[in-house]
Amino acid sequence: MRGxxxxxxxxxxxxxxxxxxxRRDRGAGPPRRAGTARAATxxxxxxxxxxxAAALQAALAAEHAAAYGYGVAGAHMxxxxxxxxxxxxxxxxxxxxxxxxxxxxxxxxxxAAAAAYQLPFPVTSAxxxxxxxxxxxxxxxxxxxxxxxxxxEGLRTFGALAMQDCAVRAAQWRGATxxxxxxxxxxxxxxxxxxxxxxxxxxx
Amino acid sequence: xxxxxxxxxxLAASLTAPLLAAAGCGAPAAxxxxxxxxxxxxxxxxxxxxxxxxxxxxxxVRAVHPELASQLDPLxxxxxxxxxxxxxxxxxxxxxxxxxxxxxxxxxxSPAPVPGSRSAALATLRTxxxxxxxxxxxxxxxxxxxxxxxxxxxxACEAAHAAALAAPPAERRIR
Numbered sequence: 001m002r003g004x005x006x007x008x009x010x011x012x013x014x015x016x017x018x019x020x021x022x023r024r025d026r027g028a029g030p031p032r033r034a035g036t037a038r039a040a041t042x043x044x045x046x047x048x049x050x051x052x053a054a055a056l057q058a059a060l061a062a063e064h065a066a067a068y069g070y071g072v073a074g075a076h077m078x079x080x081x082x083x084x085x086x087x088x089x090x091x092x093x094x095x096x097x098x099x100x101x102x103x104x105x106x107x108x109x110x111x112a113a114a115a116a117y118q119l120p121f122p123v124t125s126a127x128x129x130x131x132x133x134x135x136x137x138x139x140x141x142x143x144x145x146x147x148x149x150x151x152x153e154g155l156r157t158f159g160a161l162a163m164q165d166c167a168v169r170a171a172q173w174r175g176a177t178x179x180x181x182x183x184x185x186x187x188x189x190x191x192x193x194x195x196x197x198x199x200x201x202x203x204x
Numbered sequence: 205x206x207x208x209x210x211x212x213x214x215l216a217a218s219l220t221a222p223l224l225a226a227a228g229c230g231a232p233a234a235x236x237x238x239x240x241x242x243x244x245x246x247x248x249x250x251x252x253x254x255x256x257x258x259x260x261x262x263x264x265v266r267a268v269h270p271e272l273a274s275q276l277d278p279l280x281x282x283x284x285x286x287x288x289x290x291x292x293x294x295x296x297x298x299x300x301x302x303x304x305x306x307x308x309x310x311x312x313x314s315p316a317p318v319p320g321s322r323s324a325a326l327a328t329l330r331t332x333x334x335x336x337x338x339x340x341x342x343x344x345x346x347x348x349x350x351x352x353x354x355x356x357x358x359x360a361c362e363a364a365h366a367a368a369l370a371a372p373p374a375e376r377r378i379r
Contacts, residue, residue: 141360148356149349160341160356167360168367177368179282180289181360183353188289 020065020136022114048106052155055146056103057111059159062143063096064113069136072119076129085133088169092140095162130173137170141182241346248294251343251355254336255287261332265325268318272325279329279365286358293351330369337362 070089077085100110123132144166147159167181180188242250262280266273319325340359344352 145353145356148344148352151349153345156345156352156356157341160344160352160359163356163360164337164363167364171364171368176278177282177361177364179285179361180354180357181364183357187350187353 020069020117020119020139022065022117048108052150052152053103053106053108055150055155055159056099056106057108058146059140059143059162060096060099060103061111062140063092063099064111065117066092066136066140067096068113068117069119069132072123073129073132073136076123077126081126081130084172085129088133088137091165091169095165134170134173137166137173138182141166141170142184145182244347244351245294245297247343247347247351247355248290251340251358252287252290252294254339255283255290258332258336259283259287261329264318265329268320269322269325272322276329279333279368282361282365286361289354290358293354326369330366333362333366333369337366 067089070085070092074082074085074089103110119132120135121128121132123129141163144159144163148156148163150156150159163182167177170181171177259280262276262283266276266280316328319328337359340355340362344355344359347355
């Protein structure tokens with residue numbers, strides 16, 4: 001069961017740089033809300049460095065993608081699952097607004113959401129929607145790894161706590177935990193000889 | 205307003221940036237930390253000691269409550285993988301800078317008795333996982349970036365463990 005769940009998730013994200021990718025076509029975008037942006041004013045904001053801005057923008061882009069993806073996933077769910085998807089959707093929108101406010105306070109222009117995103121696989125059933133939700137959380141978790149690597153302690157803490165939220169939700173959707181949320185396999189098991197070009201993890 | 209190509213590139217970067225950062229995990233972590241801050245070696249020793257304690261707690265609970273094995277074994281497997289990776293990252297210096305005491309994350313080495321009730325035993329594990337995740341967030345603030353990423357990932361797993369121990373399997377969102 002456990003291995004099967006991991007296998008499904010692996011296929012869901014296989015060969016993609018992100019569970020959902022921005023699409024060229026422009027349509028009705030995900031709804032925007034700035035209600036929780038105020039909360040970000042309480043968040044500690046680091047000195048505006050290019051690395052910090054890039055990592056926060058990447059996390060914001062991942063949150064945009066997750067918010068879009070949850071809209072799709074939730075549409076294929078019902079009952080309690082749909083309520084949980086709605087709750088998770090709101091959690092990502094809250095983080096999205098928080099990140100946007102942090103970037104704005106640094107003088108950066110927060111990256112905007114795409115009009116639509118390419119899903120990693122067709123979502124035509126509740127089963128696929130649950131798999132997508134787990135994959136969305138995996139993608140956001142990976143994005144926050146970049147924030148955790150920043151020198152600023154406050155941003156590291158922010159990123160680490162966001163990773164925990166994502167990992168909890170991913171495990172709930174998947175019905176199983178993974179040992180190293182967000183970390184690519186290449187970052188582990190350094191005793192084995194590294195494959196050539198390990199800086200380009202195309203396997204994920 | 206940004207064009208679609210820009211957004212796509214940023215979205216693609218949302219993945220590649222952290223991956224590239226993580227791929228740098230193999231870089232030597234020999235930089236001397238600022239005065240007063242524990243080194244990576246010190247933090248790794250603490251994390252290893254705490255993880256050993258946590259695994260010991262799982263093993264003890266499993267021994268007293270064998271009926272929980274199917275629920276606990278996947279989590280124990282994760283924790284064992286954490287311990288192996290932490291050990292892989294630890295390269296002991298020729299002269300240890302300090303004895304591995306004082307700041308040990310987690311509980312004292314003497315294990316507390318396992319509660320007789322199943323729910324209390326699970327609550328003990330839940331609390332231990334939650335504490336471990338919180339401690340890791342404190343530790344990762346001052347270490348090198350690659351170790352910070354590992355500790356954050358382990359803490360995320362521990363948080364998921366705590367949540368999984370809080371809810372019986374039937375209450376989770378399994379298909």
